[in-house]
Amino acid sequence: MSTAQSVLQEVFGYDQFRGPQAAIVSHVIAGGDALVLMPTGGGKSLCYQVPAIVRQQQGLGVTIVVSPLIALMHDQVGALHEAGVDAAFLNSTLSYEQTQEVELRMQTGDITLLYAAPERLNTPRFLGLLDGLYEAGQLSMFAIDEAHCVSQWGHDFRPEYRALTVLHERYAGVPRIALTATADALTRADIVERLQLEEAGQFVSSFDRPNIRYTIVEKKDATAQLQRFIQTEHQGDAGVVYCQSRKRVEELAQTLQNAGLSALPYHAGLPVETRQRHQDRFLREEGIVMCATIAFGMGIDKPDVRFVAHVDMPKNIEGYYQETGRAGRDGLPAHAWMAYGLNDVVNQRRMIDESPAEETFKQVMRGKLDALLALAEATDCRRQRLLGYFGEDSTPCGNCDNCLNPPAVWDGTDAARKLLSTIYRVHEACQLTFGTGHIMDVLRGKDTEKVRQYGHQSLSTFGLGAQYSEAQLRGVLRQLLATGALGLHKVTSDSGHSFDTLALTPGSRAVLRGDAQVMLREATASAAKRTRKAPQ
Numbered sequence: 001m002s003t004a005q006s007v008l009q010e011v012f013g014y015d016q017f018r019g020p021q022a023a024i025v026s027h028v029i030a031g032g033d034a035l036v037l038m039p040t041g042g043g044k045s046l047c048y049q050v051p052a053i054v055r056q057q058q059g060l061g062v063t064i065v066v067s068p069l070i071a072l073m074h075d076q077v078g079a080l081h082e083a084g085v086d087a088a089f090l091n092s093t094l095s096y097e098q099t100q101e102v103e104l105r106m107q108t109g110d111i112t113l114l115y116a117a118p119e120r121l122n123t124p125r126f127l128g129l130l131d132g133l134y135e136a137g138q139l140s141m142f143a144i145d146e147a148h149c150v151s152q153w154g155h156d157f158r159p160e161y162r163a164l165t166v167l168h169e170r171y172a173g174v175p176r177i178a179l180t181a182t183a184d185a186l187t188r189a190d191i192v193e194r195l196q197l198e199e200a201g202q203f204v205s206s207f208d209r210p211n212i213r214y215t216i217v218e219k220k221d222a223t224a225q226l227q228r229f230i231q232t233e234h235q236g237d238a239g240v241v242y243c244q245s246r247k248r249v250e251e252l253a254q255t256l257q258n259a260g261l262s263a264l265p266y267h268a269g270l271p272v273e274t275r276q277r278h279q280d281r282f283l284r285e286e287g288i289v290m291c292a293t294i295a296f297g298m299g300i301d302k303p304d305v306r307f308v309a310h311v312d313m314p315k316n317i318e319g320y321y322q323e324t325g326r327a328g329r330d331g332l333p334a335h336a337w338m339a340y341g342l343n344d345v346v347n348q349r350r351m352i353d354e355s356p357a358e359e360t361f362k363q364v365m366r367g368k369l370d371a372l373l374a375l376a377e378a379t380d381c382r383r384q385r386l387l388g389y390f391g392e393d394s395t396p397c398g399n400c401d402n403c404l405n406p407p408a409v410w411d412g413t414d415a416a417r418k419l420l421s422t423i424y425r426v427h428e429a430c431q432l433t434f435g436t437g438h439i440m441d442v443l444r445g446k447d448t449e450k451v452r453q454y455g456h457q458s459l460s461t462f463g464l465g466a467q468y469s470e471a472q473l474r475g476v477l478r479q480l481l482a483t484g485a486l487g488l489h490k491v492t493s494d495s496g497h498s499f500d501t502l503a504l505t506p507g508s509r510a511v512l513r514g515d516a517q518v519m520l521r522e523a524t525a526s527a528a529k530r531t532r533k534a535p536q
């Protein structure tokens, strides 16, 4: 009978287990439940494939692998076949006859690993099959891949994953191993609760991807900035550029093509064949830049993606980590680059506010967004912040923009107080809230039609912030919104247009009182001036 070590060598051709794999594998072979958190490329598959083979040889029967990704299922089953392992999948791509054949092979004990889409577990037919195997003692274990999909707090909630919550009751004693590459503390707790993994061994690897360099720049003209980034640092490299909307994906792909890059669009609104073709080209050809929505990426295993760029900000750190994690799976230097601006804050806030979700849910989403905003505004090590969010302590990394070029910071406390006072005075004077443009005009003492219309030139704060540039004030605004010291208030005009205005929040008080310091990254233009003067 084979041991885990001999299976690793003889079936998979590897000398030794990597990191926590050995501990996980022996825990699962012994029949324990496990929750495995391991970054992309860490080697999650072996954590259940090796136990599946060993347990099958012990006469315990078939392992069911639940996976949401059809493409990945096909790849894995193909690779297992090549290694001489009996594996099969059940999903919507099979005909009735093919499904029947797989089911029969399962019943006769001919399958070691059976990959199934989660929705199968909602079908009486499949459950009936599992019941039969269970009664015969031939249901060896369950592996639940992409386990964060069970959590509504995760960034990729899939309702069909809820079917998995009954496995431990229906098939008591059958070990379960849940695996994910992304889960913050909240999502992790949710997975444990939903899947009732309280007793499970938890195996948490470091989430650090040391070969990925993190860079977050202030957004001015994202398209031009991206082009410069690619041209100066990644000419000819394969990369993914994430955009918020389908329209933006198509525009950007076109612009990059016009600039001579091999760029392709990918989003869920394109015909299936187009998507497939573009994905295939990305995988097979060199140097393709895929402009995509988040519909692209999960389960795409391309080792030499050299950069992942975000021209729009994702929803939260988990999404950011997952998406940037697609860079540099081969361990060679890779780059995560994001352009981020005031509009991103406003848009993301609005999407949460306008979603039909319950208030408690929105509250959690706002908290998650705030954590990402803090990462974007950070003037210290990005990696430390990122890992800290996943509960990991670390020291400054030396491989992020802030470590490599410590940003000049300026004390924006005074500017922030003046800005908040202006919002307060304007509201006091006319019981209305205004957008960023008007507030900045009042603060900087600009004589505009709107200023005169409302008589705002007579406010005590009019022109109080004249010494600050517009760029500086935008930085202040961004940070105040990011930290919740300033909020957005939606207003609908007479013509039916709705827009966002600025409103004070309970968090404004500390800044107004001068109790909270506001440290800001120096705007790029003045930072450049400063460095030019510096060497003497």
Ligand code: ADP
Pocket (backbone or CB within 6 Å): 014, 015, 016, 017, 018, 021, 038, 039, 040, 041, 042, 043, 044, 045, 046
């Ligand atoms: P994940 O699912 O965590 O993203 P995979 O299971 O796809 O990662 O593994 C990533 C890569 O690492 C694969 O190419 C796999 O063959 C390889 N790998 C995993 N474990 C080992 C090991 N112990 N020794 C050598 N290579 C390994």
Ligand code: ZN
Pocket (backbone or CB within 6 Å): 380, 381, 382, 383, 384, 396, 397, 398, 399, 400, 401, 402, 403, 404
């Ligand atoms: Zn760093």
